[in-house]
Amino acid sequence: MIKTVTILGANGTMGRNISAIFASFGQAKVFLACRTKEKAEKAVENAYNSIRSESILCNLIPITYDEIEYAIKESDLILEVLMEDLEIKKNMYKKIIPYIKDNAIIASGTSGLSIKELSKEFKDKAQNFFGIHMFNPPYNLTLCELIIHDSKQENLAQQLADYLSNNLKRTVIKVKDKPAFLSNRIGFFFINESLKLANENIDEGGIDYIDAILGCFTGRNMPPLTTADFVGLDISKAIIDYVYENTNDIFRNSFEMPSYVNKLIENGKIGKKANMGLFYQNDDTKLNYVYDIKMDTYRPKNNYEFYFSNEMIKNIKIGKYEEAIQTLIEDESHEAIICKTMILKYIIYSLYITDDIAYDINACDDAMVTGFSWLPPIAWINILGEKNKIVELSEKYLDKKWVEIIKNKKFFEKIPAKSKYDYRHFLKAKY
Amino acid sequence: MVSENKSDCIENFSKKNVYILGGAQTDFQRNWNKEGKNVIALLRENIFDALKNTGISKNEIKKLNEENRVAIFVGNFISENYINQGHLGALLTEVDPLFYGLPSARYEAACASGSVAIDAASSKIKDGTYDLAIVIGFEIMKTVSSKEGGNFLGKAAYYEEEAKNIELPFPKLFAKLADEIIIKYKLDEKRFLNNLSKISYINYSNAKRNNLAQTRNWYIDEKQTMNRGTKTNPIIGGKLSLTDCSQITDGAATIILCSNKYKKEKNSNTNVIIKGFGHRVAPMLFDKKMQESENSQFILPWTRRACEEAYNRANLTVNDINVFETHDCFTSSEYAAISCFGITEPGKEYEAIENNIIDFNGSKPINPSGGLIGCGHPVGASGVRMMLDLYKQVTNTAGDYQIKNAKNAMMLNIGGSATTNFAYIVGQED
The missing domain is CATH 3.40.50.720 (NAD(P)-binding Rossmann-like Domain)
Known part of the structure; x- marks a missing residue:
């Protein structure tokens, strides 16, 4: 035709x-x-x-x-x-x-x-x-x-x-025809939440600290802030601002871009394509630097390691995925809690917004696998231990706004029981 | 000189059946090194997928192990080079304490390693030593550059004579085979190369139906396979281009074999058995192979003998076989296999290609899985992967690449430059 x-x-x-x-x-x-x-x-x-x-x-x-x-x-x-x-x-x-x-x-x-x-x-x-x-x-x-x-x-x-x-x-x-459509809506929700988290954790290190918490071992090829830098902060901003300006739901604030990012963009520090953004690499020494939000300058990038993530990586490396996830569930360190919170938000937001934007709720898995190469939301439910476990974890780690969504009976029933994607290859044994 | 008379070695291939319960294959698209995972992860995923698919619990393995009725056979070519790991039978104890004490060893015959592991396993079932045999073949190959990997694979030839200081020795050896085929059968070169292109194209096309195939999402059209020596299809050796070559692949495949006794205990309704095999070893040096075959109608007489003997042991002929999986490490090896299987007379392989006989919808389909070109070629896994595919075909579980009404299926797995030749026939019990 x-x-x-x-x-x-x-x-x-x-x-x-x-x-x-x-x-x-x-x-x-x-x-x-x-x-x-x-x-x-x-x-x-x-x-x-x-x-x-x-x-x-x-x-x-x-x-x-x-x-x-x-x-x-x-x-x-x-x-x-x-x-x-x-x-x-x-x-x-x-x-x-x-x-x-x-x-x-x-x-x-x-x-x-x-x-x-x-x-x-x-x-x-x-x-x-x-x-x-x-x-x-x-x-x-x-x-x-x-x-x-x-x-x-x-x-x-x-x-x-x-x-x-x-x-x-x-x-x-x-x-x-809704702002940013589906895949970018979910992806940049996660990215902007990560950008905000970096700001909220400036004393712990900010950008590289958050990327270490949400690294490849959480089911992606690239940590979220590295992704934003790779895509370009200008392009990321265009998408994030557009959603902020054109939506009015309870998640609008998730798309409010933190001011440090705007400042970087204003100074032309738009990311990898300008070799200056959230990160930069010295051309001669090949050393990696990161923008330190608090110091308002670049400093050598830290290779953060945490107990929970080290344990996860150790287990993922040898294919013990269930053990890796168990560590995540059980560890109560500040970092593990950030990690869990973000994964739970990712799952719930994906399902919530897919229900609104797409015609089939399973579309969220297709969107995140074939658009971002991220471990998709429904597969995450399967790993964490089915739908009721998500409710239980949400009650523990998320505030009311989130819990209400997931506990809504009608919404809960819509959530598919099983993803069509095998989760294993998404979990990488690295930061 | 090789005798081409019907072999008189149709010995009493024991009537004790070896049943296939099923198995599992990893997604050949995956790059385990990139995922940060090591060999243990690969083995763990694959072996437990296979146990799950065949409905065998950990407790059952535990019990069988206690009674010394289960063993593991590992097929692998050269993990010492790719991942610095030997002693692969014992390595399984790192996968799970379940395998402590369990008899397990590694079998090697270059790219036919999977087949020799199956052979050892099936012998141990036949002689009653064990009732359950887990055969796992694997190779992790994406840890090094293609040049370095090519050098490792060169060890499947007589290294000092045929591979030392030669870049990518195997493409060159199979390009020589292509040259020899042209000479022996006085073929028109252009027509022959188009035949090889068609073989490549069929394999890539078939792979699109197989959701575990490495190249399932690639774009390859027939024209691309015919345009050799271009920027995107460069010459790799002799007359052979990139599209004539199989892939560099990470992957594992497991099949689980059992005795009639176990099948009864388990109340399993599997009726798939290994009906016959042929195992012949040709002179290692390619030139000696060619010298020896001068007086034979077949360019690879020992490959033919392995197929013939598999037919004889199974008491079947080519007419009984509904689907084939062959060792298309290069298009030239699949070309030669066509007559070894008996699909055509030697020298007339082009008929099967040009008349669409070996197509997915042809009367003698070859490599519905996509073969080593389309599905991928983790060398130590390929023999096991082929047998798993035969099993899927004869149990009508091959999904989108199912060949209709497949009752008997045959595979040819070779090591080196068609040096080790292993053929198996798998089918439903009569």
Whole structure:
């Protein structure tokens, strides 16, 4: 059904990588549209390299925006992945609208902007407009959030979802047009809570201290603050602020960005891409430094170790996962309590928000596995000892707001008994 | 000179059956080193998954161990190099105190290590020594660079002659096999290489149905397998490119074998048995193999003999086999296996490839699992993984890669440059 695709803004990392996904798994002819021919040609080369297959070269066609007319006229699907700027996007939409085929699907790859708002530009074609939100690199992270802005889109949405999952081999979750959609909403909830925790624990060390408590042994490839630094503090801020400004639920404060992060961003210290953010590495000595919130300066990064985490890592290393989790449950140190609190919040928030944003509560596991490579919330329930244990632990470690959610009978019953994901490979034997 | 007459060694392959109860395979996509986990974690996950899948409790193992009726057979090629660990039978005591005292040893025949471990286990069941045998094959390979790993694997050849100071010796040896096939059967080179590409493509495609396969999420199309010598499909040795090679894989596979006595005690309704085997060792040096096969129709006569003898012991022919798992360490080894299995005449392997006979939907499907190219090749595990896949096929439990109505299944596991050759036939008891 989808033979020809145009990617608008194909020179960006996301643009070229998505182009490769359509050209390979989708076997589609893909126009990679950029401002200049050079950029488009470079995008083609990067695209096939991203899936390590030159065989798709003939499906990748570099074009400039000046030649956009013939590409759009031929396209069954047009995906825009321009800068996250409403005006820039809308201007491009105006340019292409006259040429769009009647049945063509139009989509934006935005990770934050409202799909409903963007759809308005298309007037009578708004029903054909969706959000198609993928994660980088899409060859490894298969999550694809399909954002539906109108209930009348259901039929077409299902067809599109089938295409994305059967042809493009994406893990598709259908979500509503709500701030940050699902995966980033959960992921950046956790990241901002961690940023806040660093601030609350400045005397203990702050940033590197919190990352050590929530390290890879808690089911991720990278600790949360290292992740924020890697993604970029500017991008993290855009997502976190957007949720803060556009929501009004009981978790709004979880998206209030701590002032030290804003200050870093103002000074251009936006993370790894600037080699200066929450962390920085000295180019010559290769020594790692961390921003010390209290001292307001960088200091050598500490390699924090705690009894509970050392014990967990020791057991995970030899595959004794249950013993590792038992240590976490039993240890009552300040650090273990922070760790438990965050995991419980992650579980409850994920389920709560998935119930609101997605159409299927199991979507939270797909979202966190295939978007963030994190041990997913429902699998966490399975490890900790089933649903009642979560209630018991929440009563012990969380405040009323959280306990009320989990103890709500209707909500509790909705929680699936078992995750489809095997938790074991997520638990890493390292900080 | 190798005799090609029907072997007269159809001895009285004991009528005592060896039953397969099932087993488990780890996800071959995983990189255990990256997860920070060591060999103990790998063994623990796999062996306890296998016990769980077969419904055998710890208490049961404890009791059987007390009565000296259970043993463990470990297949592994070269963990001394990859992870600095030997004495692998004894290593299981570190996995769980359950294995204290339990007879356990490691078996090695390069990439056929899994098969020789199965062979030892099944012999001990047949002669009545033990009633339950746990066979675990494993290899952790992602601890070193591919160059360094290639050197370790070179020890499956006659190292001094064929591997010392040679980068990636095995791709070169199997590229030589490809060259020799072209010469021996006077094949058109382009057509032959396209045949090898098809083999690669089938394996990658099959792997997509297998949710434990290493390459299940990769993108490989037929064109990519045909374009050799490109940036993304570079030449690795001789005429062979990256897509002609199997993978570097971390993984383990366990199968659990038992006697009729145990099966009855357990009230198990398994009717899957090892029907036959063939085990032949060819000259170690590749050049000597070729010299010796000059007068044979088969390019790998001892590989053929191993298959033939498996058929004879099982009292079956190729017509009775519904599905095959073969040792596609390189596309050239799968090519040669086609005639060894008897699917075609020697020299006419291309017929099976071009007529889609070995496809997933063909009449003689090879490697529905994806094989070593698609599913992955943790060398010490591969023989065990193959037998587990045969078990899944004949019990209709292979999920998305199930071949319809598979009653009998056959595997070929080789070590070195087709030096150790091990064939097994697994099927439902008549």
